[in-house]
Amino acid sequence: MIFLTLLFSTFREAIAKKIFIGFFAIATLIILVFLFLINVDSIEGMVNMMESSGEEGVRQLVIQFEVAMINISYLLVITFCFISVSSFIPSMLEKGNIDLLLSKPVTRAQIILAKFLGGVLLIFLSLLYLIGFVWLILSSKSGFWHVPFLYSILWLTLSFAVIYSLIIFIGLISQSSILSIILSLFLVFIVCPVLYFREETIFSLVSNNVVQFIINFFYYILPKPTDINQITTDIITGNPVKSYMPVFSSVLFMLAALSASIFYFKKKDY
Amino acid sequence: MNVVTTKNLSKEYSAKSFSKEKILALSNFSFEVQSGEIFGLLGPNGAGKTTLIKILLGITFPTSGDIKIFDKDISNQSYKKKVGYLPESHKFPNYLTGEQVLHFFGKLSGLSSNDVKKKSDEYLKLVDMEKWRKTKIKKYSKGMLQRLGLAQAMLNQPELIFLDEPTDGVDPIGRKEIRDILNNLKQQGTTIFLNSHLLSEVELICDRVAILNKGVLIKSGRVDDITATSDNYIFTTTDLDESVINKLLVSFKCTIKSKNEFYFNSDSVEELNKLIDFIRQNNIMIQGIAREKNTLEDMFINLIGSKN
Numbered sequence A: 001m002i003f004l005t006l007l008f009s010t011f012r013e014a015i016a017k018k019i020f021i022g023f024f025a026i027a028t029l030i031i032l033v034f035l036f037l038i039n040v041d042s043i044e045g046m047v048n049m050m051e052s053s054g055e056e057g058v059r060q061l062v063i064q065f066e067v068a069m070i071n072i073s074y075l076l077v078i079t080f081c082f083i084s085v086s087s088f089i090p091s092m093l094e095k096g097n098i099d100l101l102l103s104k105p106v107t108r109a110q111i112i113l114a115k116f117l118g119g120v121l122l123i124f125l126s127l128l129y130l131i132g133f134v135w136l137i138l139s140s141k142s143g144f145w146h147v148p149f150l151y152s153i154l155w156l157t158l159s160f161a162v163i164y165s166l167i168i169f170i171g172l173i174s175q176s177s178i179l180s181i182i183l184s185l186f187l188v189f190i191v192c193p194v195l196y197f198r199e200e201t202i203f204s205l206v207s208n209n210v211v212q213f214i215i216n217f218f219y220y221i222l223p224k225p226t227d228i229n230q231i232t233t234d235i236i237t238g239n240p241v242k243s244y245m246p247v248f249s250s251v252l253f254m255l256a257a258l259s260a261s262i263f264y265f266k267k268k269d270y
Numbered sequence B: 001m002n003v004v005t006t007k008n009l010s011k012e013y014s015a016k017s018f019s020k021e022k023i024l025a026l027s028n029f030s031f032e033v034q035s036g037e038i039f040g041l042l043g044p045n046g047a048g049k050t051t052l053i054k055i056l057l058g059i060t061f062p063t064s065g066d067i068k069i070f071d072k073d074i075s076n077q078s079y080k081k082k083v084g085y086l087p088e089s090h091k092f093p094n095y096l097t098g099e100q101v102l103h104f105f106g107k108l109s110g111l112s113s114n115d116v117k118k119k120s121d122e123y124l125k126l127v128d129m130e131k132w133r134k135t136k137i138k139k140y141s142k143g144m145l146q147r148l149g150l151a152q153a154m155l156n157q158p159e160l161i162f163l164d165e166p167t168d169g170v171d172p173i174g175r176k177e178i179r180d181i182l183n184n185l186k187q188q189g190t191t192i193f194l195n196s197h198l199l200s201e202v203e204l205i206c207d208r209v210a211i212l213n214k215g216v217l218i219k220s221g222r223v224d225d226i227t228a229t230s231d232n233y234i235f236t237t238t239d240l241d242e243s244v245i246n247k248l249l250v251s252f253k254c255t256i257k258s259k260n261e262f263y264f265n266s267d268s269v270e271e272l273n274k275l276i277d278f279i280r281q282n283n284i285m286i287q288g289i290a291r292e293k294n295t296l297e298d299m300f301i302n303l304i305g306s307k308n
């Protein structure tokens, strides 16, 4: 019961901070644009294509839309969600608030887990809204009910959860939401893509074995949202997934970051 | 029975992060709070009062020492269900209304939704905040926040309640109301632990006090005992003549204040009566004898002033 109260408070905070209103506004805009595009297409492009290449053509078009949608959501989710959740921990740690929280019969581990699960649930619901609606529109218009697209809700939530565990850890240690945002965006938009394409980028410039080993080492221990995004796309387009290693290692990273957060939080004086 | 007992409690903070320099916020602090009393912890700024409360509530961890609350070790969280706390300069999430604050913290204390509702009504009335219950607390004044904080601390009907500067920012009438509330709680058997600078107020409501300076306990005891230790008697009489004054000065070592008033200092009752006999023999009427009472403030300033 107490845990649910904590979980719910995370929701209330997100709503109160109005950042999620922004998310929903943009998501709604995207949905409307989709609706509009589909309507235009169904009149000209899609109808033509249906006639020329039949059902297969529609399928291809739907999948292309879906892949575009995943990439938009990825950008949107990552940026918006990180900004909104990055203040959860620092604001909780404010003097006069954390004291009272810790004087209640909740364990420190419960507090961290509630913040984590609250954030993850929130993003899950946001994605459910965005992707769910787009899926409904696409499917009803095209008559092609492509379920793998819905799986992307889970994959994107996972990517978020992995980075969010890091945001929590940074927030606990630095008590700064700005630092959490900067570091996580840097990781997601610079470090992870570079590591993902390390063979095409760094390795083509540096052939030193030691450097390559170090780079590989970082690739394997750091979370891999870029890889997970690729896996999501592969699943939608029906390409075989090369390896699920990025998923497992990201989940491991998440568990490690959460454990480290709980460990640190348990020892800290407030 | 003791509700709180500590033995040789010490707390070191590091002065800066990554520095070896230490601040000793509490040093070998041993004390107890008895069931049903109002206990006041006094001390100048930075004495370690807040630190002590935070340690007792498991918010900060002691460097060494033992703590028992309700006769149990505090490593088990369950005692917190029976404890209330009003932090110093508390900061509730400011997007909540007064009612929502009580709901949130009440639930966290383990109350059911029904109980929270019932108790919120009761305590909001008690602290005179009923008409503000639906207002977001970012619109509250400091005193209003303090009243809400007090309601929050009482909501789970704690057996032991910690108040860090409960009357901070509250107007004189509000203070009187808070004192009445605390006295009421005491009548109901709640043990109250409070931190305060406001010595005159502590004197009015506390049964026992401890005085803390730079982390060290320098005095503790019943308020009555601490404030009544003076052996100074103030005499008011009809006019004293020259010879009597001389005798008072020389034989009784009195301090003459005026023709009608003098001070006599002695811890011997015999001496006191000798003095009274002498005055009466000289046909001087005694209009009043009062044993001077030290206020807590006098004592506090004497003790702390001499240490610094």
Ligand SMILES: Nc1ncnc2c1ncn2[C@@H]1O[C@H](COP(=O)(O)OP(=O)(O)OP(=O)(O)O)[C@@H](O)[C@H]1O
Pocket: A269, A270, B013, B014, B015, B023, B024, B025, B043, B044, B045, B046, B047, B048, B049, B050, B051, B052, B088
């Ligand atoms: N988190 C902390 N890190 C380092 N030092 C601290 C910390 N909290 C308190 N201190 C130090 O411990 C000492 C005691 O502080 P504390 O807040 O307990 O004083 P206090 O008696 O409550 O003072 P006040 O009357 O001003 O509220 C002070 O010297 C303070 O600087």
Ligand SMILES: [Mg+2]
Pocket: B049, B050, B051, B088, B164
């Ligand atoms: Mg204090």
